[in-house]
Every structure is written in C-alpha cells, then in structure tokens.
C-alpha cells in the first residue's frame with residue numbers, strides 16, 4: 019500500500035483521471051474560498067464602491083469601471099494566494115509543483131447584457147468578458163488536460179450562473195475551432211471590431227467528420243441540448259472543478275442582479291508528459307496552446323520549479339530530467 023507523499027500523488031492523479039472522464043467535482047465550503055468571498059465582500063467591494071450593493075441592478079455600470087475592477091482583482095496578490103490555497107486544499111494537483119494555471123479571472127455579469135458583443139456596451143469583449151456562449155475551452159486551447167475551476171463570490175441562482183451540458187461531454191457538436199484564431203481576436207480587439215471571444219458552438223458550421231444537419235435534426239439537437247443544460251447551483255465558498263472539454267456556457271442573465279464569480283484554469287504538467295487527458299471528440303484547432311499556462315510555483319521550489327515557468331518549457335524540463 020502506498021504511503022507518504024506518493025499516496026497523495028496517486029490520489030490526485032486518480033481525481034484528475036475522473037475529471038478527464040467527465041466527472042464534475044464540487045468541493046463544499048472550502049476555507050480559502052470562504053475567505054476569498056469575505057475579502058471580496060468586505061474589502062474589495064468597499065474599494066470598488068460602484069459595484070457595492072450585492073442586490074443592485076448593475077445593468078448600466080460603465081465598462082471602464084468593470085475593467086478596472088477586473089484588472090485590480092486579477093493582479094491582487096491576496097486573491098492569487100487564496101486561489102493557490104483553494105487548489106492546494108482540493109488535492110487535485112498534489113504535488114502542486116507541476117500545476118500550471120492561466121490567470122485568475124473576475125466575472126462581472128450584468129443583467130440584460132446578452133452574449134458578449136462589441137456593439138453592446140453592457141458587456142465587455144476585451145480580456146474581461148462576462149457572458150460567453152456555448153463552448154468547450156479545449157476548442158481554443160487544445161490542451162486536453164485543462165481543468166476549469168469556478169466559484170461564485172456572492173449568491174447566484176439558476177438564471178445567473180454557468181451551465182454545463184454533461185451528456186455532450188461524449189457527443190461531438192459543430193463548432194468553429196478550425197477557423198478561430200487568438201491572433202485574429204487580438205487584432206480585432208485593437209480595432210474594436212467584432213470577433214468571437216472563443217471558438218463557438220455553431221450549428222451551421224461545416225465540421226470535419228460531421229455531416230451538415232437537416233432541419234429536423236437541428237430541432238432534435240436543440241431539444242436535447244435544452245434538456246441537458248445543468249445550471250450550476252453552488253454557494254459562495256463552494257468550488258466546482260470540471261474538464262475544459264465539457265460543453266458549457268454562461269446562462270444569459272435577465273435577473274436584474276449582477277453575477278460575481280471568479281475562475282481559473284489549471285493543467286498538470288505531469289499529465290502532459292505522461293499523456294493522461296480528456297478525449298478530444300470535436301476540437302479542430304490547429305495548435306496546442308501550452309504557452310497560455312505557467313507554473314503556479316512556490317510550493318514547487320523544492321523540486322527546482324520556479325513560479326512562472328511556461329507549461330511548454332516545464333514539460334521539456336520534466337522530459338529531460
């Protein structure tokens with residue numbers, strides 16, 4: 019029987035494999051997540067007082083205010099530190115040395131904004147998007163080890179949250195991953211021109227390996243999709259973790275209240291080198307974006323892994339040692 023650090027390593031690996039197979043994991047009332055919510059309520063909203071009332075309708079908060087708040091949150095060392103504690107306590111990446119992340123995000127999803135669109139001032143299409151259509155994160159990243167971490171900072175409800183479509187984990191859906199490009203997104207952002215934030219579900223899209231859908235097939239497809247939607251109803255302090263290969267999207271918020279949530283993505287470098295991952299059933303992105311992730315570091319210093327090492331370089335390092 020395994021014991022010591024290896025026991026935790028094997029348990030973490032087992033948890034990640036479950037996640038790669040489509041399991042949704044909810045960690046309830048995580049102390050660091052509770053502390054993050056408290057910090058958000060008592061300190062952060064005080065500082066960004068225009069966002070202050072948790073029950074207010076924020077359908078007219080200017081984008082500049084939301085961008086400033088998101089930037090502040092993302093760079094806040096205390097927020098980052100609490101997120102590291104959340105990841106560490108979940109035991110999904112043990113040791114944390116090989117865990118990489120992209121960046122902490124704050125989502126401020128106003129009511130009545132609809133899906134992100136540059137022509138709609140209620141939402142944002144820069145780095146701080148708020149209402150995303152159906153997608154798999156892996157359509158963009160092509161990193162099949164990607165795990166998504168999501169937690170509400172204030173109470174949510176079924177009409178202002180995230181929805182996951184569990185049955186579609188195994189079912190290919192038409193999407194624009196073949197054509198979409200991060201480079202093009204950046205070019206369009208500079209010009210303030212419309213471009214999808216990410217590869218999207220597109221029922222009219224011709225996809226490699228999928229026949230174009232007939233009308234009756236489309237009707238059945240949308241019915242199945244609607245029946246499968248699972249709004250995530252967890253409390254502040256709870257954290258959900260799921261494979262980036264899951265089909266998911268923002269529930270369009272029409273509640274008259276803002277949704278405040280925070281999220282990030284992780285990738286375990288050992289799973290990249292040892293080829294453990296979710297199955298790619300319908301992604302056709304031409305590249306694999308390891309460079310979007312970097313080592314969380316700190317707890318990995320004993321193993322010679324510094325903070326901020328890009329995932330592609332970390333993978334090379336592991337392979338050569």
Ligand SMILES: [Fe+2]
Pocket residue numbers: 153154155266
């Ligand atoms: Fe996503």
